[in-house]
Amino acid sequence: MALRTLASKKTLFLSPGFPLRRCVAADPVLLKTRGLVTFSLPDLPYDYGELEPAISGEIMKLQHQKHHQTYISNYNKALEQLDEAMSKGDASKVVGLQGAIKFNGGGHVNHSIFWKNLAPTSKGGGEPPHAALGWAIDTDFGSLETLVKKINAEGAALQGSGWVWLALDKEMKKLRVETTANQDPLVTKGLHLIPLLGIDVWEHAYYLQYKNVKPDYLNNIWKVINWKYASEIYAKEIA
Amino acid sequence: QKRRLCWSQRSFKVMAYYGLTTPPYELDALEPYMSKKTLEVHWGKHHREYVEGLNKHLANSPILYGYTLEELVKATYNNGNPLPEFNNAAQVWNHDFFWESMQPDGGKMPWGGLLEQIEKDFGSYNKFRDEFVESAISIFGSGWVWLVLKPEEKKLSILRTSNAVCPIVWRDIPIISLDMWEHAYYLDYKDNREKYANTFMNHLVSWHAATARIVRAQAFVNLGEPKVPVA
Numbered sequence: 001m002a003l004r005t006l007a008s009k010k011t012l013f014l015s016p017g018f019p020l021r022r023c024v025a026a027d028p029v030l031l032k033t034r035g036l037v038t039f040s041l042p043d044l045p046y047d048y049g050e051l052e053p054a055i056s057g058e059i060m061k062l063q064h065q066k067h068h069q070t071y072i073s074n075y076n077k078a079l080e081q082l083d084e085a086m087s088k089g090d091a092s093k094v095v096g097l098q099g100a101i102k103f104n105g106g107g108h109v110n111h112s113i114f115w116k117n118l119a120p121t122s123k124g125g126g127e128p129p130h131a132a133l134g135w136a137i138d139t140d141f142g143s144l145e146t147l148v149k150k151i152n153a154e155g156a157a158l159q160g161s162g163w164v165w166l167a168l169d170k171e172m173k174k175l176r177v178e179t180t181a182n183q184d185p186l187v188t189k190g191l192h193l194i195p196l197l198g199i200d201v202w203e204h205a206y207y208l209q210y211k212n213v214k215p216d217y218l219n220n221i222w223k224v225i226n227w228k229y230a231s232e233i234y235a236k237e238i239a
Numbered sequence: 240q241k242r243r244l245c246w247s248q249r250s251f252k253v254m255a256y257y258g259l260t261t262p263p264y265e266l267d268a269l270e271p272y273m274s275k276k277t278l279e280v281h282w283g284k285h286h287r288e289y290v291e292g293l294n295k296h297l298a299n300s301p302i303l304y305g306y307t308l309e310e311l312v313k314a315t316y317n318n319g320n321p322l323p324e325f326n327n328a329a330q331v332w333n334h335d336f337f338w339e340s341m342q343p344d345g346g347k348m349p350w351g352g353l354l355e356q357i358e359k360d361f362g363s364y365n366k367f368r369d370e371f372v373e374s375a376i377s378i379f380g381s382g383w384v385w386l387v388l389k390p391e392e393k394k395l396s397i398l399r400t401s402n403a404v405c406p407i408v409w410r411d412i413p414i415i416s417l418d419m420w421e422h423a424y425y426l427d428y429k430d431n432r433e434k435y436a437n438t439f440m441n442h443l444v445s446w447h448a449a450t451a452r453i454v455r456a457q458a459f460v461n462l463g464e465p466k467v468p469v470a
Contacts, residue, residue: 066430103379159326160381160402161421182380203381203421204430212284212422 036083038076041069042112050120054220056209063111067204071107071183078104106183110163113198119226129227133196133234140175150177152218155201166197166230168237194237196230255297255304255311257331259290262338269343272442277426285422286334293327300324308332309407316408329403333383333416336405340415342445349446353414353453356462360395367397368440371417374399375436381420384436387411388453390460412456414449 044064049057078100085093119125128144129137141147147166154177155164162181169176171192178189186195199221206217262282267275297303303324306314312332315325348364349357361367367386374397375384385398387406395414398406406413417439418424424435 062429070430099379162380204425207422207425208429211280211426212288 036079038079039072039108041065041072042115044115046118046120046123050122051118051125051224054224055118055206059205059208062208063200063204064115068108068111071104071111074100075104075108102185102188103183106185106188109185110183110198110200113195114200116229117197117199117226118224119228121223124228125224125226126222127227129231131231131235132238133227133231136175136234136238147175147177148222151197151199152215154179155199155218156215158201161202164199164201165193165195168194168196168234170194170237173238194233196233197225254301255306256294257290257297257308259287260335260338262341264343269341269443272427272438273341274427277423280426281418281422282334282338286331289327289330289334293324293331296324296327308335312405313408316404326403329405329408332407333403333405333418336413337383337416337418339448340417340445341439341443342447344442345445346440346442347446349449351450352462353446353450356395356453367395371397372433372436372440375417375419375439376432378419384417384419385411386414386416386449388414388456388460390456393460393462412452412460414452414456415444417444 041064044060047057048060048064051057051060078097082094082097082101085097128134134144137144137147141150151164151166158164158179158181160181162179162184163186165178165180165186167176167178167186167189168174169190169192175196176193178186178193180186180188186193186198199218201214201218206214210217262278266278266282269278303311303314308328308331311328312325315322315328317325348354354364357364357367361370371384371386378384378399378401380401382399382401383405385400385406387396387398388394389396389411396411398411400406405416417436419432419436424432428435428438
Protein backbone atom coordinates (compact mmCIF):
# COMPACT_ATOMS: atom_id res chain seq x y z
CA MET A 1 0.00 0.00 0.00
CA ALA A 2 1.61 3.17 -1.15
CA LEU A 3 1.58 6.10 1.17
CA ARG A 4 -0.05 9.00 -0.52
CA THR A 5 -1.30 12.18 0.97
CA LEU A 6 -4.02 13.54 -1.22
CA ALA A 7 -4.25 17.28 -1.26
CA SER A 8 -6.99 18.39 -3.57
CA LYS A 9 -6.49 21.79 -5.02
CA LYS A 10 -9.41 23.24 -6.89
CA THR A 11 -8.63 26.05 -9.30
CA LEU A 12 -10.44 29.29 -9.59
CA PHE A 13 -12.64 29.94 -12.60
CA LEU A 14 -13.98 33.39 -13.14
CA SER A 15 -15.32 35.30 -16.10
CA PRO A 16 -13.38 38.51 -16.79
CA GLY A 17 -14.54 41.63 -15.06
CA PHE A 18 -16.44 39.71 -12.36
CA PRO A 19 -15.90 41.41 -8.98
CA LEU A 20 -14.10 38.79 -6.85
CA ARG A 21 -14.94 39.82 -3.30
CA ARG A 22 -18.67 40.18 -3.72
CA CYS A 23 -19.20 36.87 -5.48
CA VAL A 24 -17.02 34.88 -3.08
CA ALA A 25 -18.77 36.23 -0.02
CA ALA A 26 -22.19 35.40 -1.42
CA ASP A 27 -21.67 32.11 -3.24
CA PRO A 28 -20.60 29.04 -1.23
CA VAL A 29 -19.71 27.04 -4.34
CA LEU A 30 -17.30 29.67 -5.59
CA LEU A 31 -15.84 29.90 -2.10
CA LYS A 32 -14.52 26.35 -2.44
CA THR A 33 -12.98 27.11 -5.78
CA ARG A 34 -10.91 29.97 -4.42
CA GLY A 35 -7.89 27.72 -4.15
CA LEU A 36 -8.48 26.29 -0.69
CA VAL A 37 -6.38 23.18 -0.14
CA THR A 38 -8.21 20.49 1.82
CA PHE A 39 -6.88 17.23 3.21
CA SER A 40 -7.76 13.58 3.17
CA LEU A 41 -6.71 10.53 5.12
CA PRO A 42 -3.29 9.13 4.08
CA ASP A 43 -2.99 5.38 3.59
CA LEU A 44 -0.87 3.32 5.96
CA PRO A 45 2.14 1.50 4.44
CA TYR A 46 1.18 -1.64 6.42
CA ASP A 47 -1.92 -3.51 7.52
CA TYR A 48 -3.61 -2.67 10.82
CA GLY A 49 -2.60 -5.97 12.38
CA GLU A 50 1.03 -5.93 11.30
CA LEU A 51 2.25 -4.06 14.39
CA GLU A 52 1.02 -6.72 16.81
CA PRO A 53 1.74 -7.65 19.52
CA ALA A 54 3.20 -4.22 20.32
CA ILE A 55 0.10 -2.34 19.16
CA SER A 56 -3.15 -4.19 18.51
CA GLY A 57 -4.88 -4.07 15.14
CA GLU A 58 -8.05 -2.76 16.80
CA ILE A 59 -6.21 0.29 18.14
CA MET A 60 -4.51 0.97 14.79
CA LYS A 61 -7.82 0.74 12.94
CA LEU A 62 -9.64 3.06 15.36
CA GLN A 63 -6.81 5.57 15.46
CA HIS A 64 -6.58 5.69 11.68
CA GLN A 65 -10.20 5.42 10.55
CA LYS A 66 -11.87 7.28 13.39
CA HIS A 67 -9.54 9.59 15.29
CA HIS A 68 -7.28 10.72 12.42
CA GLN A 69 -10.22 10.98 10.02
CA THR A 70 -12.14 13.14 12.52
CA TYR A 71 -9.18 15.48 12.90
CA ILE A 72 -8.99 15.81 9.11
CA SER A 73 -12.73 16.44 8.69
CA ASN A 74 -12.77 19.05 11.43
CA TYR A 75 -9.57 20.63 10.13
CA ASN A 76 -11.10 21.03 6.68
CA LYS A 77 -14.20 22.57 8.23
CA ALA A 78 -12.11 24.98 10.27
CA LEU A 79 -10.07 25.94 7.19
CA GLU A 80 -13.24 26.73 5.26
CA GLN A 81 -14.52 28.87 8.09
CA LEU A 82 -11.13 30.58 8.30
CA ASP A 83 -11.15 31.26 4.58
CA GLU A 84 -14.57 32.83 4.82
CA ALA A 85 -13.63 34.91 7.85
CA MET A 86 -10.45 36.10 6.16
CA SER A 87 -12.19 37.12 2.99
CA LYS A 88 -14.77 39.05 5.03
CA GLY A 89 -12.01 40.68 7.07
CA ASP A 90 -13.52 39.36 10.30
CA ALA A 91 -10.46 39.67 12.53
CA SER A 92 -12.00 38.38 15.73
CA LYS A 93 -13.42 35.30 14.01
CA VAL A 94 -10.04 34.58 12.41
CA VAL A 95 -8.35 34.68 15.81
CA GLY A 96 -11.18 32.72 17.41
CA LEU A 97 -10.67 29.85 14.97
CA GLN A 98 -7.00 29.38 15.89
CA GLY A 99 -7.83 26.94 18.70
CA ALA A 100 -9.74 24.61 16.38
CA ILE A 101 -7.02 24.87 13.73
CA LYS A 102 -4.20 24.11 16.15
CA PHE A 103 -6.10 21.18 17.62
CA ASN A 104 -7.46 19.53 14.48
CA GLY A 105 -4.60 20.55 12.19
CA GLY A 106 -2.14 19.44 14.82
CA GLY A 107 -3.97 16.13 15.14
CA HIS A 108 -3.60 15.59 11.39
CA VAL A 109 0.06 16.64 11.29
CA ASN A 110 1.02 14.56 14.32
CA HIS A 111 -0.74 11.38 13.25
CA SER A 112 0.66 11.65 9.71
CA ILE A 113 4.16 11.61 11.21
CA PHE A 114 3.19 8.83 13.63
CA TRP A 115 2.17 6.39 10.85
CA LYS A 116 5.61 6.84 9.26
CA ASN A 117 7.32 6.40 12.65
CA LEU A 118 5.95 2.87 12.91
CA ALA A 119 6.83 -0.24 10.91
CA PRO A 120 6.22 -3.96 11.32
CA THR A 121 9.23 -5.90 12.60
CA SER A 122 9.28 -7.70 9.25
CA LYS A 123 9.87 -4.36 7.53
CA GLY A 124 12.56 -3.00 9.82
CA GLY A 125 10.52 -1.95 12.82
CA GLY A 126 12.58 -1.95 15.99
CA GLU A 127 15.94 -2.02 14.22
CA PRO A 128 18.19 0.48 16.02
CA PRO A 129 19.46 3.53 14.15
CA HIS A 130 22.86 3.53 12.47
CA ALA A 131 25.08 6.06 10.75
CA ALA A 132 24.58 9.75 11.39
CA LEU A 133 21.53 9.49 13.63
CA GLY A 134 23.05 6.65 15.63
CA TRP A 135 26.19 8.68 16.33
CA ALA A 136 24.16 11.77 17.17
CA ILE A 137 22.15 9.79 19.73
CA ASP A 138 25.34 8.47 21.34
CA THR A 139 26.80 11.99 21.41
CA ASP A 140 23.76 13.78 22.79
CA PHE A 141 22.40 11.09 25.12
CA GLY A 142 25.24 8.64 25.73
CA SER A 143 23.47 5.63 24.31
CA LEU A 144 20.23 4.50 22.69
CA GLU A 145 19.11 2.90 25.98
CA THR A 146 19.49 6.22 27.79
CA LEU A 147 17.44 7.98 25.12
CA VAL A 148 14.70 5.36 25.26
CA LYS A 149 14.61 5.59 29.07
CA LYS A 150 14.31 9.37 28.89
CA ILE A 151 11.52 9.31 26.32
CA ASN A 152 9.63 6.68 28.31
CA ALA A 153 10.02 8.68 31.52
CA GLU A 154 8.74 11.88 29.93
CA GLY A 155 5.89 10.04 28.24
CA ALA A 156 4.84 8.36 31.47
CA ALA A 157 5.00 11.61 33.42
CA LEU A 158 2.89 13.55 30.93
CA GLN A 159 -0.43 14.55 32.54
CA GLY A 160 -3.56 14.36 30.43
CA SER A 161 -3.16 13.98 26.67
CA GLY A 162 -0.14 14.75 24.53
CA TRP A 163 2.87 13.57 22.56
CA VAL A 164 6.50 12.87 23.37
CA TRP A 165 9.04 13.70 20.65
CA LEU A 166 12.62 13.06 19.61
CA ALA A 167 13.41 16.39 18.01
CA LEU A 168 16.29 17.80 16.03
CA ASP A 169 17.13 21.31 17.13
CA LYS A 170 18.20 22.74 13.77
CA GLU A 171 19.84 25.83 15.25
CA MET A 172 21.93 24.06 17.89
CA LYS A 173 22.35 20.96 15.68
CA LYS A 174 21.47 18.78 18.68
CA LEU A 175 18.88 16.15 19.49
CA ARG A 176 16.28 16.85 22.17
CA VAL A 177 13.40 15.12 23.90
CA GLU A 178 10.29 17.29 24.04
CA THR A 179 6.66 16.88 25.04
CA THR A 180 3.62 18.71 23.72
CA ALA A 181 0.13 18.86 25.20
CA ASN A 182 -3.06 17.71 23.48
CA GLN A 183 -2.51 17.86 19.70
CA ASP A 184 0.01 20.69 19.70
CA PRO A 185 2.54 19.94 16.96
CA LEU A 186 6.24 20.09 17.79
CA VAL A 187 6.66 23.49 16.12
CA THR A 188 4.67 25.05 18.98
CA LYS A 189 7.73 24.40 21.14
CA GLY A 190 10.02 26.11 18.63
CA LEU A 191 10.05 26.77 14.91
CA HIS A 192 13.58 25.36 14.72
CA LEU A 193 12.53 21.94 16.04
CA ILE A 194 12.17 19.13 13.50
CA PRO A 195 10.22 16.04 14.57
CA LEU A 196 12.17 12.81 14.02
CA LEU A 197 10.02 10.54 16.18
CA GLY A 198 6.69 11.18 17.84
CA ILE A 199 4.93 8.83 20.24
CA ASP A 200 1.22 9.35 20.86
CA VAL A 201 0.48 9.16 24.61
CA TRP A 202 -3.19 10.01 24.37
CA GLU A 203 -5.12 7.26 26.14
CA HIS A 204 -6.76 6.19 22.88
CA ALA A 205 -3.31 5.14 21.63
CA TYR A 206 -3.02 2.31 24.15
CA TYR A 207 -6.07 1.97 26.38
CA LEU A 208 -7.85 -0.96 24.73
CA GLN A 209 -4.70 -3.07 24.99
CA TYR A 210 -2.71 -1.80 27.98
CA LYS A 211 -5.52 -0.13 30.00
CA ASN A 212 -3.97 2.30 32.46
CA VAL A 213 -0.45 0.80 32.27
CA LYS A 214 1.08 3.47 30.04
CA PRO A 215 4.68 2.37 30.87
CA ASP A 216 4.02 -1.07 29.30
CA TYR A 217 2.84 0.60 26.08
CA LEU A 218 5.96 2.80 26.03
CA ASN A 219 8.29 -0.14 26.65
CA ASN A 220 6.71 -2.21 23.88
CA ILE A 221 6.35 0.41 21.17
CA TRP A 222 10.11 0.46 20.57
CA LYS A 223 9.75 -2.94 18.89
CA VAL A 224 7.91 -1.29 16.01
CA ILE A 225 9.61 2.09 15.82
CA ASN A 226 10.80 2.85 12.28
CA TRP A 227 14.26 4.30 12.84
CA LYS A 228 14.88 4.30 9.08
CA TYR A 229 12.42 7.14 8.59
CA ALA A 230 13.91 9.12 11.48
CA SER A 231 17.41 8.63 10.01
CA GLU A 232 16.24 9.88 6.61
CA ILE A 233 14.75 13.04 8.05
CA TYR A 234 17.82 13.61 10.22
CA ALA A 235 20.23 13.17 7.30
CA LYS A 236 18.18 15.53 5.15
CA GLU A 237 17.91 18.28 7.76
CA ILE A 238 21.47 18.15 9.02
CA ALA A 239 22.98 18.34 5.53
CA GLN B 240 21.21 12.72 80.84
CA LYS B 241 21.19 10.00 78.23
CA ARG B 242 17.41 9.63 78.54
CA ARG B 243 16.83 13.34 77.94
CA LEU B 244 18.95 13.11 74.80
CA CYS B 245 16.85 10.19 73.62
CA TRP B 246 13.59 12.16 74.07
CA SER B 247 14.81 15.21 72.16
CA GLN B 248 16.07 13.07 69.30
CA ARG B 249 12.80 11.23 68.84
CA SER B 250 10.70 12.87 66.18
CA PHE B 251 7.06 12.04 65.68
CA LYS B 252 6.31 12.08 61.97
CA VAL B 253 2.93 13.63 61.29
CA MET B 254 1.62 12.55 57.93
CA ALA B 255 -1.47 13.57 56.06
CA TYR B 256 -3.24 10.57 54.57
CA TYR B 257 -6.32 10.15 52.43
CA GLY B 258 -8.16 6.92 51.79
CA LEU B 259 -9.82 5.75 48.60
CA THR B 260 -13.58 6.25 48.91
CA THR B 261 -15.77 3.71 47.16
CA PRO B 262 -18.55 4.78 44.80
CA PRO B 263 -22.00 4.72 46.47
CA TYR B 264 -23.00 1.60 44.48
CA GLU B 265 -21.56 -1.76 43.41
CA LEU B 266 -19.11 -1.71 40.52
CA ASP B 267 -21.58 -3.50 38.25
CA ALA B 268 -24.58 -1.36 39.24
CA LEU B 269 -24.22 1.03 36.30
CA GLU B 270 -24.43 -1.71 33.66
CA PRO B 271 -25.10 -1.66 30.75
CA TYR B 272 -24.35 2.07 30.47
CA MET B 273 -21.00 1.96 32.22
CA SER B 274 -19.52 -1.51 32.38
CA LYS B 275 -18.15 -3.21 35.49
CA LYS B 276 -14.85 -3.50 33.62
CA THR B 277 -14.67 0.28 33.24
CA LEU B 278 -15.44 0.84 36.93
CA GLU B 279 -12.84 -1.76 37.90
CA VAL B 280 -10.11 -0.01 35.91
CA HIS B 281 -11.30 3.59 36.31
CA TRP B 282 -11.93 3.38 40.05
CA GLY B 283 -9.72 0.44 40.98
CA LYS B 284 -6.64 1.57 39.04
CA HIS B 285 -6.80 5.24 38.00
CA HIS B 286 -8.57 6.66 41.07
CA ARG B 287 -6.54 4.44 43.39
CA GLU B 288 -3.29 5.56 41.75
CA TYR B 289 -4.20 9.20 42.27
CA VAL B 290 -4.85 8.51 45.96
CA GLU B 291 -1.59 6.60 46.39
CA GLY B 292 0.31 9.29 44.48
CA LEU B 293 -1.20 11.98 46.70
CA ASN B 294 -0.24 10.15 49.87
CA LYS B 295 3.30 9.72 48.61
CA HIS B 296 3.55 13.45 47.92
CA LEU B 297 2.08 14.35 51.28
CA ALA B 298 4.60 12.18 53.10
CA ASN B 299 7.14 14.76 51.97
CA SER B 300 5.09 17.87 52.75
CA PRO B 301 4.35 18.09 56.47
CA ILE B 302 2.96 21.63 56.15
CA LEU B 303 0.00 20.28 54.17
CA TYR B 304 -1.32 18.41 57.21
CA GLY B 305 -4.76 19.10 58.59
CA TYR B 306 -6.65 19.99 55.40
CA THR B 307 -9.90 18.50 54.19
CA LEU B 308 -9.53 17.24 50.63
CA GLU B 309 -11.44 20.24 49.29
CA GLU B 310 -9.22 22.67 51.20
CA LEU B 311 -6.14 20.80 49.98
CA VAL B 312 -7.24 21.15 46.35
CA LYS B 313 -7.78 24.91 46.72
CA ALA B 314 -4.51 25.38 48.62
CA THR B 315 -2.36 23.43 46.16
CA TYR B 316 -3.99 25.18 43.19
CA ASN B 317 -2.13 28.19 44.49
CA ASN B 318 -4.20 30.68 42.47
CA GLY B 319 -3.23 29.32 39.10
CA ASN B 320 0.35 28.29 39.85
CA PRO B 321 -0.33 24.76 40.97
CA LEU B 322 2.01 22.99 43.37
CA PRO B 323 3.08 19.45 42.44
CA GLU B 324 0.49 17.93 44.79
CA PHE B 325 -2.39 19.62 42.97
CA ASN B 326 -2.74 17.14 40.14
CA ASN B 327 -3.23 14.13 42.40
CA ALA B 328 -5.33 16.00 44.99
CA ALA B 329 -7.64 17.46 42.36
CA GLN B 330 -8.06 14.16 40.50
CA VAL B 331 -8.95 12.38 43.77
CA TRP B 332 -11.56 15.05 44.48
CA ASN B 333 -12.82 15.02 40.88
CA HIS B 334 -13.36 11.29 40.86
CA ASP B 335 -15.06 11.25 44.29
CA PHE B 336 -17.45 13.90 42.96
CA PHE B 337 -17.97 12.06 39.65
CA TRP B 338 -18.95 8.71 41.22
CA GLU B 339 -21.45 10.57 43.38
CA SER B 340 -22.82 12.39 40.32
CA MET B 341 -24.07 9.08 38.97
CA GLN B 342 -26.47 6.46 40.26
CA PRO B 343 -27.98 3.19 39.09
CA ASP B 344 -31.23 3.85 37.22
CA GLY B 345 -30.23 7.49 36.84
CA GLY B 346 -30.87 10.03 34.12
CA LYS B 347 -34.42 11.06 33.23
CA MET B 348 -35.21 14.56 34.46
CA PRO B 349 -34.55 16.78 37.46
CA TRP B 350 -37.54 18.04 39.40
CA GLY B 351 -38.71 20.78 41.77
CA GLY B 352 -36.47 23.72 42.54
CA LEU B 353 -33.52 22.40 40.54
CA LEU B 354 -35.64 22.02 37.41
CA GLU B 355 -37.02 25.53 37.91
CA GLN B 356 -33.52 26.93 38.22
CA ILE B 357 -32.39 25.07 35.07
CA GLU B 358 -35.38 26.39 33.15
CA LYS B 359 -34.67 29.88 34.43
CA ASP B 360 -30.99 29.84 33.47
CA PHE B 361 -31.08 27.84 30.22
CA GLY B 362 -34.60 28.35 28.90
CA SER B 363 -35.63 24.70 29.08
CA TYR B 364 -34.27 21.36 30.28
CA ASN B 365 -33.67 20.22 26.70
CA LYS B 366 -31.65 23.33 25.86
CA PHE B 367 -29.53 22.71 28.96
CA ARG B 368 -29.08 19.06 28.05
CA ASP B 369 -28.00 19.82 24.50
CA GLU B 370 -25.57 22.48 25.68
CA PHE B 371 -24.09 20.08 28.24
CA VAL B 372 -23.53 17.34 25.68
CA GLU B 373 -22.15 19.82 23.15
CA SER B 374 -19.67 21.15 25.72
CA ALA B 375 -18.61 17.63 26.58
CA ILE B 376 -17.82 16.57 23.02
CA SER B 377 -16.02 19.80 22.14
CA ILE B 378 -13.34 19.50 24.83
CA PHE B 379 -9.84 19.47 23.28
CA GLY B 380 -7.82 16.75 24.98
CA SER B 381 -8.49 15.45 28.49
CA GLY B 382 -10.90 17.27 30.74
CA TRP B 383 -14.20 17.49 32.57
CA VAL B 384 -17.53 19.16 31.93
CA TRP B 385 -19.45 20.62 34.87
CA LEU B 386 -22.80 22.09 35.77
CA VAL B 387 -21.93 24.70 38.40
CA LEU B 388 -23.76 27.29 40.45
CA LYS B 389 -21.94 30.60 40.23
CA PRO B 390 -22.40 32.31 43.60
CA GLU B 391 -21.87 35.92 42.48
CA GLU B 392 -24.15 35.73 39.44
CA LYS B 393 -26.58 33.37 41.24
CA LYS B 394 -26.82 31.39 38.03
CA LEU B 395 -26.29 27.85 36.88
CA SER B 396 -23.61 27.59 34.22
CA ILE B 397 -21.85 24.91 32.15
CA LEU B 398 -18.04 24.86 32.39
CA ARG B 399 -15.27 22.84 30.75
CA THR B 400 -11.95 22.27 32.51
CA SER B 401 -8.70 20.73 31.32
CA ASN B 402 -6.87 17.77 32.83
CA ALA B 403 -7.29 17.99 36.62
CA VAL B 404 -8.69 21.49 37.11
CA CYS B 405 -12.03 21.74 38.92
CA PRO B 406 -14.34 24.71 39.50
CA ILE B 407 -13.99 24.75 43.30
CA VAL B 408 -10.68 26.53 42.81
CA TRP B 409 -12.66 29.49 41.50
CA ARG B 410 -15.15 29.17 44.35
CA ASP B 411 -17.90 27.95 41.98
CA ILE B 412 -20.24 25.33 43.42
CA PRO B 413 -20.32 22.16 41.28
CA ILE B 414 -23.66 20.39 40.86
CA ILE B 415 -22.77 17.54 38.46
CA SER B 416 -19.69 16.52 36.50
CA LEU B 417 -18.84 14.27 33.57
CA ASP B 418 -15.36 12.80 33.10
CA MET B 419 -14.28 13.32 29.48
CA TRP B 420 -10.81 11.78 29.86
CA GLU B 421 -10.61 8.94 27.35
CA HIS B 422 -10.14 6.35 30.10
CA ALA B 423 -13.67 7.14 31.30
CA TYR B 424 -15.40 5.93 28.14
CA TYR B 425 -12.97 4.24 25.79
CA LEU B 426 -13.59 0.64 26.88
CA ASP B 427 -17.37 1.05 26.52
CA TYR B 428 -17.78 3.57 23.71
CA LYS B 429 -14.38 3.70 21.92
CA ASP B 430 -14.20 7.09 20.20
CA ASN B 431 -17.97 7.78 20.29
CA ARG B 432 -17.97 10.62 22.81
CA GLU B 433 -21.40 11.82 21.76
CA LYS B 434 -23.00 8.46 22.60
CA TYR B 435 -21.20 8.42 25.97
CA ALA B 436 -22.33 11.95 26.89
CA ASN B 437 -25.92 11.27 25.80
CA THR B 438 -26.01 7.99 27.73
CA PHE B 439 -24.76 9.83 30.80
CA MET B 440 -27.61 12.34 30.57
CA ASN B 441 -30.22 9.68 29.80
CA HIS B 442 -29.26 6.89 32.18
CA LEU B 443 -26.45 7.73 34.59
CA VAL B 444 -26.64 11.24 36.03
CA SER B 445 -27.97 11.40 39.58
CA TRP B 446 -30.47 14.24 39.92
CA HIS B 447 -30.86 13.17 43.55
CA ALA B 448 -27.23 14.07 44.22
CA ALA B 449 -27.57 17.25 42.17
CA THR B 450 -30.64 18.33 44.16
CA ALA B 451 -28.88 17.68 47.47
CA ARG B 452 -25.92 19.74 46.29
CA ILE B 453 -27.97 22.73 45.20
CA VAL B 454 -29.93 22.58 48.46
CA ARG B 455 -26.65 22.76 50.37
CA ALA B 456 -25.46 25.54 48.08
CA GLN B 457 -28.39 27.68 49.15
CA ALA B 458 -26.72 28.05 52.53
CA PHE B 459 -24.21 30.22 50.67
CA VAL B 460 -26.18 31.61 47.75
CA ASN B 461 -29.57 33.26 47.91
CA LEU B 462 -31.31 32.03 44.78
CA GLY B 463 -34.81 33.32 45.27
CA GLU B 464 -36.17 36.84 45.35
CA PRO B 465 -36.41 38.08 48.94
CA LYS B 466 -40.04 38.08 50.02
CA VAL B 467 -40.69 41.58 51.29
CA PRO B 468 -43.90 41.57 53.31
CA VAL B 469 -46.57 44.06 52.37
CA ALA B 470 -47.12 46.56 55.20
